[in-house]
């Protein structure tokens with residue numbers, strides 16, 4: 001899909017003009033404020049009003065949010081790609097639509113009950129209050145839609161801390177959702193943020209006494225920050241998902257699915273395949289099918305050239321002297337995160353047609369392409385002797401994130417052994433990774449996958465407190 005630059009520029013300048021006006025005059029109910037104190041206070045008042053509404057009315061507001069987000073899915077997708085310079089518009093449209101349609105609502109808040117001789121005891125799920133939600137640059141509208149629906153379904157309001165590099169997209173999403181809520185007769189400012197998101201603003205938000213719960217979707221630093229905040233925190237952190245292919249797999253299908261999953265939104269999703277581990281006997285066929293489905297194979301010096309482009313290297317000399325080998329560490333060059341395979345290949349002098357979706361290359365298991373979370377369509381492939389070695393390596397390169405892993409195999413024992421060993425929140429068998437968040441697979445969606453704190457695929461119930469209500473000697477009819 002072509003991006004209409006004029007349209008994007010017009011939307012961005014309109015949003016900024018409105019944001020600046022509202023920041024100086026009050027938000028007009030659309031949630032954007034000059035200071036954290038104002039954003040938290042407005043969200044606190046909005047949550048009190050939400051609490052007075054029936055669950056049925058809450059569902060009306062959520063339906064309006066879903067419809068608005070679905071309707072503006074394309075505008076938000078184009079804005080995100082334009083502003084952050086990452087990802088693919090067509091895929092981001094799908095992700096926005098997915099968040100709008102497949103995020104669970106109030107039906108997720110199931111009550112538990114015990115009844116018997118002593119009466120009736122209920123466990124109900126009540127809201128936390130005001131949630132501080134920190135969102136990533138990689139999913140700047142999707143996470144706001146998904147967290148917004150889920151947190152409001154649970155009876156909360158939300159103060160968002162968007163990533164500064166995608167702030168206009170996140171703020172626009174907040175406005176769209178607030179507008180929908182108000183249009184459906186709900187309170188103003190259920191979702192708020194500051195007009196100029198920054199690390200300082202996020203820290204002030206996290207420390208604010210009226211923020212009752214924190215939810216961080218991002219890399220290790222922000223997950224650590226919320227977990228050490230002293231507040232109830234949900235941390236949805238980084239992944240490095242391996243995809244194993246054993247000799248029993250449907251090899252063509254495995255190749256097709258891996259390319260589809262790896263290239264989705266140019267590999268930005270935390271769940272996307274980041275390295276392939278294949279049993280050696282089928283490697284050639286797998287690679288040849290990957291080429292058929294949009295993989296472009298590079299080797300030798302081209303790999304070395306690509307290392308220099310997409311990674312920055314830091315060499316540390318051992319403190320004790322010159323006999324020890326220097327320690328090399330790598331960091332991902334952010335300029336290439338979420339870029340098209342064609343663009344990345346161009347940097348090393350290779351021109352390819354537009355239908356090339358992923359750069360593939362054979363590497364050793366300790367190559368930085370394997371060990372770093374690249375978040376771009378560059379996919380290393382490692383050959384091993386057998387499935388036991390594949391499983392051991394898959395566990396090792398997942399780095400204990402316990403996030404996502406994929407396996408292509410027709411052998412139930414092999415699938416079970418890897419799933420048990422890798423202990424990931426999401427384990428996808430014989431499909432692209434995105435099946436794990438409800439695309440072409442059963443189940444609801446989320447854009448906040450909380451491995452470190454254990455909530456798993458978050459949904460409205462993740463944003464609730466359990467409350468027990470006991471009535472003795474009555475209301476049991478048995």
Ligand code: NAD
Pocket residue numbers: 134135136137138139161162163164198199202203217218219220221222225236237238239269270373447448449450451
């Ligand atoms: P990031 O960690 O740089 O930023 C995420 C958010 O945290 C941003 O709003 C940022 O401003 C804030 N932040 C970063 N460091 C902080 C700190 N020390 N204190 C307070 N706030 C801080 O990540 P990103 O580049 O925006 O997103 C990509 C990362 O997020 C990847 O590692 C990806 O795997 C992960 N991710 C995880 C999930 C999940 O559900 N588990 C979903 C999407 C992205």
